[in-house]
Amino acid sequence: MLRGNHESRAMTEHFTFRDEVLKKYDGDDSVYEMFIESFESLPIAADVNGDYLCMHGGISPDLHIVADIDKIDRFVEPPLKGFLCDLLWSDPCGDKEARTTKFSKNVERECSYKFGLDPVKVILKKNNYLSIIRAHQVQIDGYKMHRWGGKEAFPSVITVFSAPNYCQSYKNKGAVILIENDKMNIK
Secondary structure, eight states, rough: OOOOOSSSSSHHHHHHHHHHHHTTTTOEEEEEEHHHHHHHHHHHHHETTTEEEEEESSSOOTTTTTTHHHTTTOOOOOSSSHHHHHHHHHHEHHHHHHHTTEEOOOTTTTTEEEEHHHHHHHHHHHTTTTTEEOOOOTTSEEEEEEEEOOTOOOOOEEEOEEEEEETTTTTOOOOOEEEETTEEOOO
């Protein structure tokens, strides 16, 4: 399990998680603080079999080699800009923009970036990965293969979203990726 943008003090307060914890635990703020402490302890990225780099949001202009991620102090409230913010909040560009855009402002999120194919290719090549697996965006089918290199190309970015019918309004499917014996299956 990886830390996402919702595993923060700001998001848990905005989306009423804190209120729910206080209600269920008789106003005991120490329980909520333990949740925050555990959220801050979650890893912010993962390497799967040396083939896939996983994070909640996406890549950052500050990401050059995967070892850069190990230097991030994750035991903090994520700031609204910078490397940690990007790993939790960035999104891939749309299919048309991805081939011409390196990084652009992520206007929809009001923080971080949208990233395109070129910086993804650099990260994949430098770190010997096949693909980046991320979440952070509702997908109607539960996942999306970003095949920016063409329809036959292996997807350089895969978005997987596990929450079905997100917020009881999207009518999306939820999906998970299983990687066993070097084979990827999406369920």
